[in-house]
Amino acid sequence: MGTDPLAQSEPKKRPPGQVPVTQSSMSLLVYEFIETDVANALIVVRPLNKSLVFVSLAGSKMKLINEANRFVSQANSSLKKKGVQFILKDRTILEPEGSEWLEQLTSDFTQLLTCGTIQNEIKCEYLTGTEFQKKVWEITKTLKPGVKVSYHQLATLVGNPKAARAVGSALGKNNIAVVIPCHRIVGSDGKLTGFRWGVELKKTLLRLEEAIV
Missing domain, CATH: 1.10.10.10 (Winged helix-like DNA-binding domain superfamily/Winged helix DNA-binding domain)
Known part of the structure; x- marks a missing residue:
């Protein structure tokens, strides 16, 4: 017997709360907390463009998350007239599959912070600024x-x-x-x-x- 074509087209299930990185998630920003011997850091990335948009240093996780939230509020205020509004989530909202770029970016940033240099260039995107x-x-x-x-x-x-x-x-x-x-x-x-x-x-x-x- 042949396979059921409806079964073949059934979408892949993902864990609750995770979202695919698609055009519909263009306003999504995700953060990750990094602990090192040099300093704690919190990075914020924009999955749509696979870019780094925010980094803060030297504080507790909650303090750095609060700083990131203030940054997102400022970005939303400056971009409101353009109809762009961002939302900040923990990186666990992303599907592991297809997030290899974020693993690499996190690794590169950690190396830069702790060693002073990296081989790969980190792509940055400026959500605020003249x-x-x-x-x-x-x-x-x-x-x-x-x-x-x-x-x-x-x-x-x-x-x-x-x-x-x-x-x-x-x-x-x-x-x-x-x-x-x-x-x-x-x-x-x-x-x-x-x-x-x-x-x-x-x-x-x-x-x-x-x-x-």
């Missing part, structure tokens, strides 16, 4: 491990040497810590200042990078 801020973040992302530049030098790279203060403001709004390495920006006298997650962590990240150069 065009100028995004340009500052993109250029900062190109700085190599072990390289430290001043705010004035970064402003020059951005194309406006007189915009050091605006560059500092843009870095203060960087929502993708470590991958957008604002810890590599120092004062004109070399002093380590202006790091949202603390000067001691900034020192640690720079020491890790200097050790591999």
Whole structure:
């Protein structure tokens, strides 16, 4: 006897609460908490584009989740006129099948945080920020491990040497810590200042990078 064609077309069952990553889930963001000896971290990714959209450091899981929720609220507020609204969920909402990219991204980020370098480039997506801020973040992302530049030098790279203060403001709004390495920006006298997650962590990240150069 032949197989039942209706049985063949029956959709694959998934555990309760899990969703497929499809066009219908374009507003979905998922987070993952990472514990390391350097610092705890929480990353938020957008499954639709397989991109990293948020990273925060140095806090309890609940504190970092609260920071991620505030970020999502800000993104929703700025994108409301475009009709885009995001919802944040734990990564367990995703099907394991087809989530290999997230495993790789998490592994790459953990290596970057703990070792100071990675082989693969991590794709970032900016859900907030002005065009100028995004340009500052993109250029900062190109700085190599072990390289430290001043705010004035970064402003020059951005194309406006007189915009050091605006560059500092843009870095203060960087929502993708470590991958957008604002810890590599120092004062004109070399002093380590202006790091949202603390000067001691900034020192640690720079020491890790200097050790591999």
